[in-house]
Amino acid sequence: MATSSGQQHVRPWRYLTAFAGIVVVLYALVFLTGGGNLTPKLGIDLQGGTRVTLTARTTDGQPPPRDQLIQAQDIIEQRVNGLGVSGAEVQLDGSNIVITVPGDAGEQARSLGQTAQLRFREVLQGPVPANQAAGQQPAPGQDAQSGQAPASQAPASPAPAQPQGMGEQSRPVAPVAQVAPLQDPPPTPAPSPTPSPGGLAPDDPRVAAEVTKLRETRQSTDQATQLQALLSLNCGAPDPLQGYDDPTRPLVACSEDGQNKYLLGPSFLEGTEIASAQAQQNQQGVGWVVGLTFKPQGADTWGRYTTENVGKNVAFVLDGDVVSAPSINQPIFGQTQISGQFNQDRAQQLAQVLRYGSLPLSFDSGNAQTVSASLGLASLEAGLIAGAVGLVLVFAYCLFYYRLLGILTILSLALSGLVVYAVLILLGRWIGFTLDLAGVAGFIIAIGITADSFVIFFERLKDEMREGRTFRSAVPRSWERARRTILTADAVSFLAAAVLYILAVGEVRGFAFTLGMSTVLDLVVVFLVTFPLVVLISRSTSLGRPGLSGLGAVDRIGSRHRRAKPAVGRRAATTGKGAGA
Amino acid sequence: MTNPESLSGWTRLTTGTANVDIIGRRRTWYIGFGVLIAVCLLSLVFRGFNLGIDFTGGSQIQLPATGANGTISTQQVDRVYEGVIGFAPEVTQSVGSGDAASIVLQSEPLTPEQLVPLREALFTQLQPLGADGAPSAASISDSQVSGTWGGEVTTQALIALAVFIVLVTLFLAFYFERAMAAAALIALVNDIVVTAGVYSIIGLEVTPATVIGLLTILGFSLYDTVVVFDKVRENSRGLLKLTRRTYAEAANLALNQTLMRSMNTSLIAILPVLGLLVIGVGLLGVGTLADLALVQLVGMIIGVVSSLLLATPVLVDIKLRDKRVRDQAARVEARRARAAGRGGTDSDAEDDPATDTLAAVSSSAPAAPRPGARPTGKTGRRRG
Numbered sequence A: 001m002a003t004s005s006g007q008q009h010v011r012p013w014r015y016l017t018a019f020a021g022i023v024v025v026l027y028a029l030v031f032l033t034g035g036g037n038l039t040p041k042l043g044i045d046l047q048g049g050t051r052v053t054l055t056a057r058t059t060d061g062q063p064p065p066r067d068q069l070i071q072a073q074d075i076i077e078q079r080v081n082g083l084g085v086s087g088a089e090v091q092l093d094g095s096n097i098v099i100t101v102p103g104d105a106g107e108q109a110r111s112l113g114q115t116a117q118l119r120f121r122e123v124l125q126g127p128v129p130a131n132q133a134a135g136q137q138p139a140p141g142q143d144a145q146s147g148q149a150p151a152s153q154a155p156a157s158p159a160p161a162q163p164q165g166m167g168e169q170s171r172p173v174a175p176v177a178q179v180a181p182l183q184d185p186p187p188t189p190a191p192s193p194t195p196s197p198g199g200l201a202p203d204d205p206r207v208a209a210e211v212t213k214l215r216e217t218r219q220s221t222d223q224a225t226q227l228q229a230l231l232s233l234n235c236g237a238p239d240p241l242q243g244y245d246d247p248t249r250p251l252v253a254c255s256e257d258g259q260n261k262y263l264l265g266p267s268f269l270e271g272t273e274i275a276s277a278q279a280q281q282n283q284q285g286v287g288w289v290v291g292l293t294f295k296p297q298g299a300d301t302w303g304r305y306t307t308e309n310v311g312k313n314v315a316f317v318l319d320g321d322v323v324s325a326p327s328i329n330q331p332i333f334g335q336t337q338i339s340g341q342f343n344q345d346r347a348q349q350l351a352q353v354l355r356y357g358s359l360p361l362s363f364d365s366g367n368a369q370t371v372s373a374s375l376g377l378a379s380l381e382a383g384l385i386a387g388a389v390g391l392v393l394v395f396a397y398c399l400f401y402y403r404l405l406g407i408l409t410i411l412s413l414a415l416s417g418l419v420v421y422a423v424l425i426l427l428g429r430w431i432g433f434t435l436d437l438a439g440v441a442g443f444i445i446a447i448g449i450t451a452d453s454f455v456i457f458f459e460r461l462k463d464e465m466r467e468g469r470t471f472r473s474a475v476p477r478s479w480e481r482a483r484r485t486i487l488t489a490d491a492v493s494f495l496a497a498a499v500l501y502i503l504a505v506g507e508v509r510g511f512a513f514t515l516g517m518s519t520v521l522d523l524v525v526v527f528l529v530t531f532p533l534v535v536l537i538s539r540s541t542s543l544g545r546p547g548l549s550g551l552g553a554v555d556r557i558g559s560r561h562r563r564a565k566p567a568v569g570r571r572a573a574t575t576g577k578g579a580g581a
Numbered sequence B: 001m002t003n004p005e006s007l008s009g010w011t012r013l014t015t016g017t018a019n020v021d022i023i024g025r026r027r028t029w030y031i032g033f034g035v036l037i038a039v040c041l042l043s044l045v046f047r048g049f050n051l052g053i054d055f056t057g058g059s060q061i062q063l064p065a066t067g068a069n070g071t072i073s074t075q076q077v078d079r080v081y082e083g084v085i086g087f088a089p090e091v092t093q094s095v096g097s098g099d100a101a102s103i104v105l106q107s108e109p110l111t112p113e114q115l116v117p118l119r120e121a122l123f124t125q126l127q128p129l130g131a132d133g134a135p136s137a138a139s140i141s142d143s144q145v146s147g148t149w150g151g152e153v154t155t156q157a158l159i160a161l162a163v164f165i166v167l168v169t170l171f172l173a174f175y176f177e178r179a180m181a182a183a184a185l186i187a188l189v190n191d192i193v194v195t196a197g198v199y200s201i202i203g204l205e206v207t208p209a210t211v212i213g214l215l216t217i218l219g220f221s222l223y224d225t226v227v228v229f230d231k232v233r234e235n236s237r238g239l240l241k242l243t244r245r246t247y248a249e250a251a252n253l254a255l256n257q258t259l260m261r262s263m264n265t266s267l268i269a270i271l272p273v274l275g276l277l278v279i280g281v282g283l284l285g286v287g288t289l290a291d292l293a294l295v296q297l298v299g300m301i302i303g304v305v306s307s308l309l310l311a312t313p314v315l316v317d318i319k320l321r322d323k324r325v326r327d328q329a330a331r332v333e334a335r336r337a338r339a340a341g342r343g344g345t346d347s348d349a350e351d352d353p354a355t356d357t358l359a360a361v362s363s364s365a366p367a368a369p370r371p372g373a374r375p376t377g378k379t380g381r382r383r384g
Helices: A003-009 A010-031 A068-081 A103-111 A203-219 A223-232 A296-308 A344-357 A373-402 A404-430 A437-466 A471-503 A508-539 A553-570 B009-016 B026-046 B074-085 B112-126 B148-173 B176-202 B208-233 B245-282 B286-321 B323-341 B352-359
Strands: A051-058 A089-093 A098-100 A119-129 A251-254 A260-270 A275-283 A288-294 A314-318 A320-325 A335-339 A364-371 B058-064 B091-095 B100-108 B141-144
Touching: A003 A223, A010 A275, A010 A508, A051 A068, A051 A103, A051 B148, A068 A089, A068 A098, A068 A314, A068 A344, A098 A103, A119 A223, A203 A223, A203 A251, A223 A251, A223 A260, A251 A314, A251 A320, A260 A314, A260 A320, A275 A344, A288 A296, A288 A344, A314 B148, A320 A335, A344 B286, A364 A373, A364 B148, A373 A404, A373 B058, A373 B286, A404 A437, A404 A508, A404 B286, A437 A471, A437 A508, A437 B245, A437 B286, A471 B208, A508 B208, B026 B176, B026 B286, B058 B112, B074 B091, B074 B112, B112 B141, B141 B176, B141 B286, B148 B176, B148 B208, B176 B286, B208 B245, B208 B286, B208 B323, B245 B286, B245 B323, B286 B323
Parallel strands: none
Antiparallel strands: A051 A098, A051 A364, A089 A098, A119 A260, A119 A314, A251 A260, A275 A288, A288 A335, A314 A320, A364 B141, B058 B100, B058 B141, B091 B100
16 A cells, blocks of 8 residues: 555654643743733633523524624623623623623622613603402592692602602512602502512514504503503512613603602603612611612603602613602702612612613513522532543553553543643633533543543554554554544534534533634644654554554464465465465 | 364454354344334424524523522422413423522523512522522523424534535545445434434424534544454455355454444443433433433433444445355355355355354354354454
């Protein structure tokens, strides 16, 4: 065969030097760049932390526009930074946004996906207690022009202490502090067994139809339809309209705690006009409020509106829910407060969400996971132990079966591990690659695939020796053939990993990535280390004895061929056998 | 020198001279796989899968099994849960061992408004110990999954599966002959059905990790088939012009030559997975590691068996539909019959010397049943 002449030209040291060069370069990069941090980036399932996957929800069921996703990612990133936790990350994964917050501080991350469309709407009618029967809506008649006029009286007693404040204050229970207490059938704290809405929302395609339908009823401009919607609205159910209400039309909405219903006018001011928002202790009572400062134009609109509507009620509507609906005691030109049933956390959260803008898209929390640091540590340990056990088992088997070649296998795997570790660190720095539990599993499973390349080569070697070649001359020939098989097999493995990586979502990607990476590095090691080392061994008189390499039996069969061939010529040899002539 | 007959079975296996007749018994394998697939399909249709919360939506809470007041029992956890939420959780189990032992509770989806007090109650009442040995609220892990999330994972997985199969078909058709590509695909489909079937029959929980695992098995399964077919192709090169052996025999020979490699490969691949499974289940009980390991284990075993006993036999049968292959097989038979008539004189003596060795070893093999015939030989004599 053509290679017979070429086989002497294999220069094993060249390959080995090339590999050493690669290792040196990789580790130079590891040590000299990135501030000498020598650990790969670990996923939250290995170090503890919170991961929230937000799935964009679109009204038409189409994939959300890329630029809106990026915009949303930016805003969420700002919100995350506002949390003040270090190492948090916001990544785009298909049409999902994945928020990762390491450590124990991640609980707040769960609310970061709030759409946070804050709108200011006039209260046309309400509050109507949510759990009240249909007949019990006598109020509407009288307060058609936002009848809460008397609202300012009673609680107005603890008069607007705040300089510019709205005459509003939060009571522990009633969300609409000033308004509510006045109403005769007050929407007082009914025992609330209903879990509040705002949990999970329905499927994409259905959302579209649902939203359209709800806009026709709950956002109708027809008074009869409005009243009907007001009566039939169920505040206990999830609200598909959340984040999709049309600002230019009226809206029938629930209060945030699900206890009251309102009929609201079109939005006259948007949350995008908010310049800043802070959580503040309520100076007029218990609890917390959110202080708002508007941008110049927003402040203008707000000032004009409050001037013209003194005595009326205004609703702060966040993502379709009424956060609070105080009455306007006086024109307000500066800071404004939103009060509701806030505790400190909730107020801070809301302030943050408002401060960092509203998202261009609505998101569902597809998957939210908090892993405790101890569970993460246990997982990491389990992964490492499993990897070690796997390696030891493979080592033991290779030693038993291939003896000297087995040592080569071990050496190659160890070198492969060395390269993998460096690449992991570098990828963590360069592209933010994070090693998660699935990724660890990918590496462990790749041990087998890597070792298999050696098996293919060594078994080929046996084939050649069985046919009568010496160890030495069998090496280049068997390599030539094994090489093709290894390339093909690895190509299939890599194809599987690449397809998974590109198309799959969630933790699948970590697994696919490490599997694919191992496959590529496997090729590097087999070509640059294993093969040249086998060549070196085959050329050494002391190490090249077949018995050392577990090739004794096959060599004995092969040597029969060698002796038989010249003796028999065309005819079949007959080594102690009766069948031949 | 060693007499071939004195070689032990193990040595024959390791030297690729075992000559087990696999192709000749292909009817048996087909029946076996047929029954297996039928059972799996029936189970898939009638039993379906035991879907994890990632698919159905739900909440899972995991906390260390050790609290400040001693070991925490599942009943205690249930009681706390009922106290806060009002009804019992779906599943509460204790998993893992040693320091990593924990209690896992699964329930219907909880809203943040339910979850926060639940976590607080679990901490205050049970005092689970954190990594540093002190009671810590942060030692409680939880995950919330919406039902739609699992749907998305599944959809993406199915898309990935479809794309993979198309690409692999193209690759195989380009790299191998069409018959080989077809046979490899049949084996692949078999592997998918059987692995899924095993999950359905045993009622193992299907998680996204399982779905991923299933996809990677496909790579492995093909990988194995590719290696065997590579050898078949080598053995059958120029076969039609010779009368030394039939295609079936060439394929069987390839199987034997790669038998030990297949076993080694599988064993080497399975050993780490086994380690993963034992450690994953033993230490952690549930989770990604165990799920991935289990599906890989099942799939790898099925994958290697099918690449040996299904892919190659199917390949031979597809090949036999080709008239040229059948004609060549007939010529081989005729030649052997002539040879037998002449008292066993070998008319195809360019066979290499190894023939004897193998004939002796394979005396019990029915692949080439003619008396005195040399049924099999070594590959590569053309090179000699």
